[in-house]
Amino acid sequence: MLRRGGFERGGGIFTLLAADAVTVPLQERLPTDPDLLGLDLFKDTTSYKYTLANLGIIKITRRSVNLAAAACALQFATIQSTIICLTTTSPEELTKAFTGFFLLPLKWFRLVNVNELSLSILLSFRFLGLIFEELQNVAKGMLSRNINWKDLALVARIDIGTTLISKAINNLLSISNQIARSMMVRGYSAKSFVHPHLADVKERGNE
Structure with missing residues (x-):
């Protein structure tokens, strides 16, 4: 059980860190009118964040968390169903x-x-x-x-x-x-x- 749990945790951590780790280069497009540059930025009133953690090359997003949870559940179901099938x-x-x-x-x-x-x-x-x-x-x-x-x-x-x-x-x-x-x-x-x-x-x- 410890080995199987370690395998599932390892797969989940790898999926969590590698699912959305490649950062897409973005180019900010600022307004060309100089009168608009001094305006305050739009402030979001909600607490929603797509990027949960950004530590250099390590990037954890909501998509990577969902994929990691799905991968762990799939690995657990596959391994346990195989064991139950061979046991019964x-x-x-x-x-x-x-x-x-x-x-x-x-x-x-x-x-x-x-x-x-x-x-x-x-x-x-x-x-x-x-x-x-x-x-x-x-x-x-x-x-x-x-x-x-x-x-x-x-x-x-x-x-x-x-x-x-x-x-x-x-x-x-x-x-x-x-x-x-x-x-x-x-x-x-x-x-x-x-x-x-x-x-x-x-x-x-x-x-």
Whole structure:
């Protein structure tokens, strides 16, 4: 949750600062009549301001705030809906839905091997769950160490962060290597290979 929240906050801050950061050069057009130059400027009685903060190259406007809020909400909805979908539905059922509905045009026109593509989708769904699990392990490791980030220098923060992230990446690579070896042992390289879980799902669907 901490990692996902950090990703959403990072995307929101980036959108907030970069959405309307390019300042358009404006040319003020003053009246040419010298009698009008001494008039008082029009004073706006409302408190409306389009530019909320202007700190040199950093410019925050109402448009950037709205885009940042929409981007954070979209990221949160996308990530959480993916997690809920993978938690409540088995990868085999998700693959059955993709194979039986979304991949039907590819099967009709014979553009790709639908069985191979469905197997790749099944592995992708399972691997997404492993990625979320590794990220949770990284967050739990940071909490268990009770690291006080405020007292650490910048180099120490980068060192600890890269160490935890590298461990998660090494674990994911090790798991993917084990999956590849097990698939090769079970005959994935054969042309007549059929995934047993997909076969069971199809049989249950026919029943």
